[in-house]
Amino acid sequence: MKTILWLMAHTLRNTFRKRSNIILFLLPVAGVMLSAGLYGQTGGTGLSIGIVQQDGADAVGRDVAAFVGALDGVKLTDTSDADLRDRIAAGKLDAGIVIPPGFGESLKAGKPMQLELLSVKGAQVTAYVQAMLDGYLNNVASIAAQAKGDEARFEQIYGEYTKGSFKVSREQLTDASNVKDTTYQSLGFLVAFMMFSAVNMSEMILREKENRTFLRLLSSPVTAKSYVAANVAVNVVAMVFQTALTLCFMRYVLDIDSGVPIMQLAFSLVLFGIGAIALSLLIVSLSKSRGQSSALQNLIITPTCLLAGCYFPMEIMPDAIRKIGAFLPQHWLLDTVNRLQQGDSFGSLYMNLLILAAFAAAFAAIAIFRFSRNNDTRTFV
Amino acid sequence: MNIIEIGGLTKKFGDFAAVDNMSLTLKEGEIFGFLGANGAGKSTTISMIASLLRPTKGEIKFLGKNIAKNAHFAKMNIGMVPQDLAIYEDMSAYENVRFFAGLYGFRGGELKARVEEALSFVGLGDKQKELPKNFSGGMKRRLNIACAIAHRPKLIIMDEPTVGIDPHSRNYILQSVKELNRMGCTILYTSHYMEEVEEICTRIAIVDHGKIIADGTKEQLKAIITDSKEIWIDVKSVEGLNQEQLKEIRGVLSVRIEEQRIKIQSRAEIGNLNDIVQQLIRDGMEIRAVEEQAPNLETVFLTLTGRNLRD
Numbered sequence: 001m002k003t004i005l006w007l008m009a010h011t012l013r014n015t016f017r018k019r020s021n022i023i024l025f026l027l028p029v030a031g032v033m034l035s036a037g038l039y040g041q042t043g044g045t046g047l048s049i050g051i052v053q054q055d056g057a058d059a060v061g062r063d064v065a066a067f068v069g070a071l072d073g074v075k076l077t078d079t080s081d082a083d084l085r086d087r088i089a090a091g092k093l094d095a096g097i098v099i100p101p102g103f104g105e106s107l108k109a110g111k112p113m114q115l116e117l118l119s120v121k122g123a124q125v126t127a128y129v130q131a132m133l134d135g136y137l138n139n140v141a142s143i144a145a146q147a148k149g150d151e152a153r154f155e156q157i158y159g160e161y162t163k164g165s166f167k168v169s170r171e172q173l174t175d176a177s178n179v180k181d182t183t184y185q186s187l188g189f190l191v192a193f194m195m196f197s198a199v200n201m202s203e204m205i206l207r208e209k210e211n212r213t214f215l216r217l218l219s220s221p222v223t224a225k226s227y228v229a230a231n232v233a234v235n236v237v238a239m240v241f242q243t244a245l246t247l248c249f250m251r252y253v254l255d256i257d258s259g260v261p262i263m264q265l266a267f268s269l270v271l272f273g274i275g276a277i278a279l280s281l282l283i284v285s286l287s288k289s290r291g292q293s294s295a296l297q298n299l300i301i302t303p304t305c306l307l308a309g310c311y312f313p314m315e316i317m318p319d320a321i322r323k324i325g326a327f328l329p330q331h332w333l334l335d336t337v338n339r340l341q342q343g344d345s346f347g348s349l350y351m352n353l354l355i356l357a358a359f360a361a362a363f364a365a366i367a368i369f370r371f372s373r374n375n376d377t378r379t380f381v
Numbered sequence: 382m383n384i385i386e387i388g389g390l391t392k393k394f395g396d397f398a399a400v401d402n403m404s405l406t407l408k409e410g411e412i413f414g415f416l417g418a419n420g421a422g423k424s425t426t427i428s429m430i431a432s433l434l435r436p437t438k439g440e441i442k443f444l445g446k447n448i449a450k451n452a453h454f455a456k457m458n459i460g461m462v463p464q465d466l467a468i469y470e471d472m473s474a475y476e477n478v479r480f481f482a483g484l485y486g487f488r489g490g491e492l493k494a495r496v497e498e499a500l501s502f503v504g505l506g507d508k509q510k511e512l513p514k515n516f517s518g519g520m521k522r523r524l525n526i527a528c529a530i531a532h533r534p535k536l537i538i539m540d541e542p543t544v545g546i547d548p549h550s551r552n553y554i555l556q557s558v559k560e561l562n563r564m565g566c567t568i569l570y571t572s573h574y575m576e577e578v579e580e581i582c583t584r585i586a587i588v589d590h591g592k593i594i595a596d597g598t599k600e601q602l603k604a605i606i607t608d609s610k611e612i613w614i615d616v617k618s619v620e621g622l623n624q625e626q627l628k629e630i631r632g633v634l635s636v637r638i639e640e641q642r643i644k645i646q647s648r649a650e651i652g653n654l655n656d657i658v659q660q661l662i663r664d665g666m667e668i669r670a671v672e673e674q675a676p677n678l679e680t681v682f683l684t685l686t687g688r689n690l691r692d
């Protein structure tokens with residue numbers, strides 16, 4: 001035990017001696033800031049949105065346009081269907097909404113028609129408005145559901161809802177979904193960086209082999225097992241610390257409330273992180289040099305993170321690619337977060353957590369097998 | 382007391398036996414030389430003694446205990462100086478030695494004392510804070526040794542500790558080896574430099590193709606050679622020398638040239654010195670000195686293996 005602690009101190013010191021490793025360690029925090037920047041504040045600069053009102057006769061339909069217009073930083077312009085696309089393409093409008101005939105009726109019936117936000121600028125521009133709008137429409141739809149077709153009752157609740165000032169209700173409901181995106185994307189970054197940091201730390205084993213100090217270590221009372229154990233222990237400690245730091249930064253500095261109890265989020269992340277560490281060991285056990293492990297890391301981690309939706313939302317991916325996600329641990333973590341945000345209880349997600357644990361166990365088992373098979377002093381362990 | 386007893390030791394890499402049924406005993410207090418050309422199996426043998434490699438067959442005992450079953454005991458009492466430098470270039474000399482000594486359980490004041498002792502022993506006492514990446518080759522080699530002796534092992538294994546360094550550092554290391562031995566350490570010293578082994582070792586084993594082909598004190602080894610002698614002839618310039626003609630002379634076994642020196646190995650009982658000198662004069666050599674050498678380890682090696690040590 002004394003020796004393991006000595007080795008852990010050594011591993012820690014050697015890892016953070018290099019400034020680039022400290023930066024890598026802190027990247028998730030930067031990732032969170034970046035995604036908060038992308039998804040969080042669309043206001044500031046102001047958005048000009050064109051609206052094509054084809055349901056002007058209906059009060060509820062008119063209110064939809066009014067709601068969007070009342071959003072912070074949004075400038076609404078009435079336009080025609082034909083004009084809209086041209087003006088978006090010319091960059092005169094950031095986005096456009098077409099409210100089709102009968103939309104108000106469909107809302108009142110509790111089955112709102114699809115409302116599409118047209119834009120060429122991508123999700124970072126429209127996510128905010130889309131999220132607000134979805135929240136608003138959901139609320140109206142649930143009012144309709146409560147009224148159960150009773151027109152008078154609907155008018156009453158709806159009237160109160162809209163009168164209670166758009167502003168108040170808006171802030172509450174939009175914040176929730178807007179923040180969901182931010183949280184999801186921040187965690188996507190965190191997941192990718194966790195995997196890279198894990199490999200970075202495990203590569204220390206290869207570095208010791210390359211500069212032969214591993215051989216000297218093994219001629220001392222240290223066994224290969226205790227050395228690897230110390231490395232993994234440091235890796236786990238660093239990963240827990242990294243997760244805690246990122247979550248606290250999100251929560252207390254950027255003031256993003258993910259809508260999920262922080263301990264549940266942390267638990268899922270740590271479980272995933274253990275899998276990431278096991279994977280990094282596997283990568284290292286398959287490599288003879290750091291060149292090889294870097295190549296493997298780029299081959300494995302980057303594409304899988306892309307496919308699992310760590311870098312941008314899954315919604316923009318074709319269906320076939322989304323299905324591949326089911327074979328990736330990142331997907332199961334993000335899925336867990338997603339469902340927690342949608343209000344699923346932690347207990348009901350035991351399947352997801354089991355799958356994450358299974359990934360970790362499988363990676364670790366193969367790595368241990370690889371390590372134990374190899375006893376050549378030229379390539380080692 | 383025997384510090385190392387090796388019996389029937391074999392290490393195969395695939396079908397190739399790098400160490401082939403080797404048996405060997407080291408007594409406490411010896412400086413034991415392992416002499417052999419590159420690829421003879423020296424490093425493989427000592428890797429097994431240091432518990433870095435598992436033998437394919439055979440047994441190694443350290444102070445009477447089987448090392449496979451008492452690895453911890455053996456490792457605590459053995460210090461290994463690897464053939465290739467095994468130090469952290471970005472940790473100071475002090476941190477390097479401190480880290481490795483800590484693996485043997487030393488902490489606090491005792492650790493500090495041991496580290497300082499080891500560093501000043503190899504002459505790096507005033508370079509403690511410096512990074513090895515700024516060291517000369519010789520200084521790195523010395524640090525490599527310091528890392529292996531701070532825990533005061535009973536047996537120190539040195540694998541070619543003087544490869545590629547300047548004469549000053551080399552001499553320093555050879556003197557350190559003798560000093561360590563005086564302080565009570567047994568040394569297992571591998572080298573393919575005959576002169577080194579001859580200078581410091583109390584006993585020598587000649588290794589070839591994974592086998593020990595001769596062992597004993599240097600006098601015992603040289604006594605093996607009774608039927609050949611070596612003649613050194615210094616000339617002004619070897620230009621124009623016809624080696625083939627020299628080899629034709631009765632009794633001549635081999636001819637080597639080292640700068641202005643012609644080294645001729647010849648059968649001992651045949652008096653051919655006149656013929657040799659005449660041939661050299663015919664080739665236009667200007668002879669400066671002629672000297673008949675007592676047999677040395679190089680001739681022993683040559684005779685036993687039919688090859689030069691440095692081929």
Ligand SMILES: Nc1ncnc2c1ncn2[C@@H]1O[C@H](COP(=O)(O)OP(=O)(O)O)[C@@H](O)[C@H]1O
Nearest residue numbers: 376377378394399418419420421422423424425
């Ligand atoms: N891990 C290995 N795999 C295959 N061959 C090896 C391995 N290690 C050493 N050898 C071979 O065993 C022989 C002895 O090597 P070594 O013990 O390093 O020789 P020396 O130290 O005497 O120069 C060499 O031919 C070398 O190529």
Ligand SMILES: [Mg+2]
Nearest residue numbers: 423424464540
């Ligand atoms: Mg060697």
